[in-house]
Each structure stands twice: as C-alpha cells, then as structure tokens.
Amino acid sequence: MxxxxxxxxxxxxxxxxxxxxxxxxxxxxxxxxxxxxxxxxxxxxxLMVPVVPPTFYCVGLNYAAHVREVAERAGQVPNLPTQPDVGYRAQSALIPHDAPIIIPRDATEKVQYEGELVVVIGRQARHLTEETALDCVLGYTIGNDVSERSWQKSDRTLWRAKNADTFKPMGPWIDTEARLEDMETIVRVNGDVTTRFRTADMIFGVRDFLVAITRYITLQPGDVIWMGTDGHAPNLRPGDRVEVEITGIGTLSNPVTAEE
Amino acid sequence: MxxxxxxxxxxxxxxxxxxxxxxxxxxxxxxxxxxxxxxxxxxxxxLMVPVVPPTFYCVGLNYAAHVREVAERAGQVPNLPTQPDVGYRAQSALIPHDAPIIIPRDATEKVQYEGELVVVIGRQARHLTEETALDCVLGYTIGNDVSERSWQKSDRTLWRAKNADTFKPMGPWIDTEARLEDMETIVRVNGDVTTRFRTADMIFGVRDFLVAITRYITLQPGDVIWMGTDGHAPNLRPGDRVEVEITGIGTLSNPVTAEE
CATH class of the missing domain: 2.30.30 (SH3 type barrels.)
Incomplete structure (x- = not known):
C-alpha cells in the first residue's frame, strides 16, 4: 500500500x-x-509531505563510512556511536516531493544533501522490545537531509544548518510493504549517481532505535525517524535537481533554487 | 487576557x-x-498544556550567571554565546500544570529543573525586524526545562536528557498582557525559594531571537520559544513539588514522582 x-x-x-x-x-x-x-x-x-510529524526524530551518524568521511573532513579521529542517540529536526523545514529547496541568501556554497530512509510511526508506542518494535511502524518514506556545512560548524546548534525553511524534503509517499533488507539508496544530481549504499548497512537499526527511544519517550502516530545517511555529498547549486531513490519506496525529487 | x-x-x-x-x-x-x-x-x-506547538524552540544558554555555573561544574572556561542560536525540544515531553514529572527508573539522582519564560507565537512570521518582531507574539507562558545531567554528558544529543516523557511541564496558561521588563522568575521546591532572577536579564532578548530565527525559518501560530534559565538548581526527588512563578503570568506547579 x-x-x-x-x-x-x-x-x-x-x-x-x-x-x-x-x-x-x-x-x-x-x-x-x-x-x-x-x-x-x-x-x-x-503531493504534500506524506505526514506532518508531531515529533521529528533524526539520526545523526548511523553509517560507518559516513562517520569516517565526516571525521576526515574535520581532521578528527572517527568516533563511531556506541549507543543509538537520536536527535530532533523541525517540521517547519519540511517540503514535499517536487517543491524547491531554496538556498538562503547568505549561505556559503557548502549546501549538501543526505538521502535517508524515513520510518513512519503508525500507532502510539512505549516500552517496545526487539520482538514488538516493528509493530508500531506504518511504513517507510524518503528524506533529504539538506545541510549548510559552514553553519553546522559555526553555530552552537544545528538550527539553521539543518532546519532552514525547505531544508527537509520528504516523500513522495509512505510505502507499507517495502522491505528494509532489499533496499538500496541511490542519490542522483542532475541524473548522475553521486551516492549509492545498502540502506540496511546501519550502525544501529530501526529496531534498535525504536527500543531505545520508547524506553524513555512515547512515540505518537505520525512521528517520523530519519535514519541517517552514508557516504559524502557534493555541493548543491541553484538549477540542480536532486533525487533520492530507495528500492521499493520510490523517488523523492526536488529542484534547487536561490533565495531572491 | x-x-x-x-x-x-x-x-x-x-x-x-x-x-x-x-x-x-x-x-x-x-x-x-x-x-x-x-x-x-x-x-x-x-488544565492541559496551553498549546501543542508545531515547532518547539528552546534557548540553551541565555543568562550569563547560568553559563558561568554550567562551565564551573564542567571544569571549563565560560564561553558566552556570541549569536542567538536556538535549539529544539520534543512536544512529546510536554505535560500541563499539576501533572507529575516522572523520574525514569534508570535516571541518576541528577534530575534538575530550569524555570523559563516561554514565548507563544500567535501568527505566521518570516523576516521580522527589531521593530516588527513582537507583533507575532500572542503572549507568554511558563516552562520547566527538566534535565537528567548524567545523560546530558554521556549522550551525543539531548534526546533523553531533556526530552524524556514528562520532562517539559508548560503552563498554566498564556498571558497576553504580562510585561517582560516587570518580570521576576522565582522557583520554589517544597515551598522554599531555590532560584530567583530578573527574567529580562537575557544575553539575547526575545526580539533578537525572533529576528534571527525568521531570517531562515517561518514561525507558525502556536510555536513556542523557551528562553533559557539563570542560576543553578538542586536535584529533584520523588515527593517534591516544584513551582515556577513569573510575575504577571502565574505559577506552574508540578509534583515529582518515580517511574514504577
């Protein structure tokens, strides 16, 4: 469905x-x-965003190659997560399939994408176990975690680096039958494949996060969890079109424009 | 009103x-x-929480004495914010006036409160200026930013340290006439005053945050911005009652219990 x-x-x-x-x-x-x-x-x-989440969860670092890439760029030793710590993003930044990603006037050229699997919660859940965890999942959609990297470094929080208006494309729809173990995430910019990875190659899986979150927090119907990304992304420029395809779900495609 | x-x-x-x-x-x-x-x-x-915010903003460090306290406890040099960077909290953690703050089973004894002024947004706003900023404000309410300090240190994000269920009491109501310059924030635990500060003694004020946020982000009706706290708080224990009073708004009062 x-x-x-x-x-x-x-x-x-x-x-x-x-x-x-x-x-x-x-x-x-x-x-x-x-x-x-x-x-x-x-x-x-x-199309509109397939759900407006009451709470918008986002996993920062969840693919080993991505953690190493990020560390290398920062000149640091890679520090793999040892527990499933989740973060938050702002629903004000969500846009649907085909709506433009607008690069703010004073952004640097370092505006980059991250193709991510998105878990959509279907029913209220607390104290889930490994066995029951997936029962609360309605299905999957696709997210593009757009980031301005200079703000990510300069600011104390990720507020504008990750949550500026239009920085969170999500869609095109929620698929209830796609199988995580069959998924590949393929990102294209202007038709050229720039990133490609096995979606299930996560450091902590969907079950791990559902169990960890619901030990302390009640998940609500419509909450979403963005599961992180792998690899490295080039800069997006006005006029580009960025597509995130995940096997079994579909393709989230968005043009890129500059703020006037 | x-x-x-x-x-x-x-x-x-x-x-x-x-x-x-x-x-x-x-x-x-x-x-x-x-x-x-x-x-x-x-x-x-x-009473219920006076609004369920589409986006829940929270200012981390916004009072000089608090920044110095936090740095001292961590054995670090105080590092005052140089720009108004805002963060996010989860609406799943909100509870109303009089509902119990529940300390999770595996929390340490370091569960602490922070009495905060909360700005409630009344209408959609983008690109506000110093002059127009306050036009989008409906009024003020009160927040208690409960934190588990050991998780705040150990985890990569603030997800459970700041956002465990019941960790965000907010209320009792929204006051549209209270004047920021007249406000004093007074926190009591079991009737004894533990913290007291001029609410307006912020490093960056309400206007500063509204202008900064709306340069990149559209504020929506019902969004809330928690403005940070001053001073230092002792640990809360099951059986305690914590009250945050702000002049002109009212008193947010919540009992503290332990998870069963």
Missing part, C-alpha cells in the same frame, strides 16, 4: 497510489479510513 | 481565565474565537 497526501483544492487529503492513479480516501492512515469512488491521475496531483 | 486550554470531558477546549472562573470559548487564540455562556470554576477544571 502506498499512502500519498495531496492538496485537494486547499485541503490536505490522503489517497492510495494505484499504478499511475490516486484513489482518494476519507480519513487517514492513522485513525482509520474508507475508500471513495474518486480516482485522480497521479501526474495531475500536487 | 489569559488563555487556558482544558480537558472538556475528553475534548481539548480553550477558555479565558476571569478571576477564579474560566469562560469557555469556541475556537482558539490563533484562528479566531467567540465567547460562550459557559463559565466553570477554575479549581474544578483539568
């Missing part, structure tokens, strides 16, 4: 993707739904 | 505090409202 959220003449509404059409539903994937007879051509629909 | 949000037999609803009563309203303080004839005794109402 693929849950898409779209702009129905000003009202956000959910639909189910059926090939190249969208079957409109009443309700939502969290509280319950029923099918309607309305079917729209997918190509004519304006 | 004082906007309170309360549990109306399972439905969250807003009311206006009038002395020791609550006038129920239709609507909310953000999209518009109308008065009703229903008036409830305030003492019989179960």
């Amino acid at each position: 693929r849950w898409a959220r779209f702009d129905d003449a000003g009202t956000p509404r959910y639909g189910l993707v059926e090939g190249d059409t969208l079957r409109v539903i009443e309700g939502d994937p969290f509280a319950g739904h029923s099918l309607t007879d309305r079917v729209l051509p997918l190509a004519e629909v304006t | 004082r906007w309170a949000r309360f549990d109306d037999a399972g439905t969250p609803r807003y009311g206006l505090v009038e002395g020791d009563t609550l006038r129920v309203i239709e609507g909310d303080p953000f999209a518009g409202h109308s008065l009703t004839d229903r008036v409830l005794p305030l003492a019989e109402v179960t």
Whole structure:
C-alpha cells in the first residue's frame, strides 16, 4: 500500500497510489479510513509531505563510512556511536516531493544533501522490545537531509544548518510493504549517481532505535525517524535537481533554487 | 487576557481565565474565537498544556550567571554565546500544570529543573525586524526545562536528557498582557525559594531571537520559544513539588514522582 497526501483544492487529503492513479480516501492512515469512488491521475496531483510529524526524530551518524568521511573532513579521529542517540529536526523545514529547496541568501556554497530512509510511526508506542518494535511502524518514506556545512560548524546548534525553511524534503509517499533488507539508496544530481549504499548497512537499526527511544519517550502516530545517511555529498547549486531513490519506496525529487 | 486550554470531558477546549472562573470559548487564540455562556470554576477544571506547538524552540544558554555555573561544574572556561542560536525540544515531553514529572527508573539522582519564560507565537512570521518582531507574539507562558545531567554528558544529543516523557511541564496558561521588563522568575521546591532572577536579564532578548530565527525559518501560530534559565538548581526527588512563578503570568506547579 502506498499512502500519498495531496492538496485537494486547499485541503490536505490522503489517497492510495494505484499504478499511475490516486484513489482518494476519507480519513487517514492513522485513525482509520474508507475508500471513495474518486480516482485522480497521479501526474495531475500536487503531493504534500506524506505526514506532518508531531515529533521529528533524526539520526545523526548511523553509517560507518559516513562517520569516517565526516571525521576526515574535520581532521578528527572517527568516533563511531556506541549507543543509538537520536536527535530532533523541525517540521517547519519540511517540503514535499517536487517543491524547491531554496538556498538562503547568505549561505556559503557548502549546501549538501543526505538521502535517508524515513520510518513512519503508525500507532502510539512505549516500552517496545526487539520482538514488538516493528509493530508500531506504518511504513517507510524518503528524506533529504539538506545541510549548510559552514553553519553546522559555526553555530552552537544545528538550527539553521539543518532546519532552514525547505531544508527537509520528504516523500513522495509512505510505502507499507517495502522491505528494509532489499533496499538500496541511490542519490542522483542532475541524473548522475553521486551516492549509492545498502540502506540496511546501519550502525544501529530501526529496531534498535525504536527500543531505545520508547524506553524513555512515547512515540505518537505520525512521528517520523530519519535514519541517517552514508557516504559524502557534493555541493548543491541553484538549477540542480536532486533525487533520492530507495528500492521499493520510490523517488523523492526536488529542484534547487536561490533565495531572491 | 489569559488563555487556558482544558480537558472538556475528553475534548481539548480553550477558555479565558476571569478571576477564579474560566469562560469557555469556541475556537482558539490563533484562528479566531467567540465567547460562550459557559463559565466553570477554575479549581474544578483539568488544565492541559496551553498549546501543542508545531515547532518547539528552546534557548540553551541565555543568562550569563547560568553559563558561568554550567562551565564551573564542567571544569571549563565560560564561553558566552556570541549569536542567538536556538535549539529544539520534543512536544512529546510536554505535560500541563499539576501533572507529575516522572523520574525514569534508570535516571541518576541528577534530575534538575530550569524555570523559563516561554514565548507563544500567535501568527505566521518570516523576516521580522527589531521593530516588527513582537507583533507575532500572542503572549507568554511558563516552562520547566527538566534535565537528567548524567545523560546530558554521556549522550551525543539531548534526546533523553531533556526530552524524556514528562520532562517539559508548560503552563498554566498564556498571558497576553504580562510585561517582560516587570518580570521576576522565582522557583520554589517544597515551598522554599531555590532560584530567583530578573527574567529580562537575557544575553539575547526575545526580539533578537525572533529576528534571527525568521531570517531562515517561518514561525507558525502556536510555536513556542523557551528562553533559557539563570542560576543553578538542586536535584529533584520523588515527593517534591516544584513551582515556577513569573510575575504577571502565574505559577506552574508540578509534583515529582518515580517511574514504577
């Protein structure tokens, strides 16, 4: 099943993707739904972010090669995480598939992407175990963790480096059947593959994070967890188009523009 | 005006505090409202957090004495912020006035409070200036930034140190007339004053943060900004009651219990 959220003449509404059409539903994937007879051509629909998360979790460093890359660039010794510490991002930065990433006027040229698997929580959960962890997962979508690297170094927090408006593309939809073990993440800039990795090659997996988080925190329906990225990304420039494809889910594609 | 949000037999609803009563309203303080004839005794109402923020901003270090305290405890040289960098907290951690702060089973004894002024955003805002900044503010409420200090040191992020369930009491209501320059923040534990400071003695003020944030980020109605704390706090223990009073707003009071 693929849950898409779209702009129905000003009202956000959910639909189910059926090939190249969208079957409109009443309700939502969290509280319950029923099918309607309305079917729209997918190509004519304006997609919205597939969910506005009550809490937006994001894993900073979760792929060994990425940790080594980041350390190397900073001239430091790689320091692999020893426990699944999660962070937070701002939902104000979310944009849907196809909406432009806008580079702020005073950003340096170091605006970079990170293709990430996104876990979407389907039901309230606390004190999950390894065995029960995945029961709370509705499905997966795709995130692009855009960062301004000079601000990431200069500021005390990641507020503008990671959370400036439009810096968090997410979509195109939520897939409930994709299998983590089959996934490959492929990032393309203007059609050229720039990054490619086995999505499951994480230091701490989805189960590990769900167990760790819910030991202290109640997950809510609609919460999202961005699972981190691998490898290194080149700078994005106005006029580029960046695509993140994950096997079994789809492709999140966004153009890049400069703030006027 | 004082906007309170309360549990109306399972439905969250807003009311206006009038002395020791609550006038129920239709609507909310953000999209518009109308008065009703229903008036409830305030003492019989179960308050909820006065707003569930789309984005929950929090200023880490914003009072000089607090920065020096934190540095001293860590055996480091105090490093005063040179620009208004804001951080994020999780709305999953919010609890209202009078709800218990629950100390997690495996927390150390170093669970501490921080009494903070909370700015509540009333309307969408981007690119604010010094002159226009306060136009987007609906009013003020009170926050208690509970932290587990050993996790704050050991973890890569503040996720459980600052965001464990119940670690963010906020309330009791939103006051739209309180004046920042008249405010004093007074924290009491079991009735004894433990911390007391001029609320306006900030390194960067409310205007500074509003201008800085909206240079890169769109503020939304209901967003909150916790403005940081001054001084040092002793450990909270099960059985304690912690109160944060701010002149002109009111008192946020919460009991402390241990996880079972």
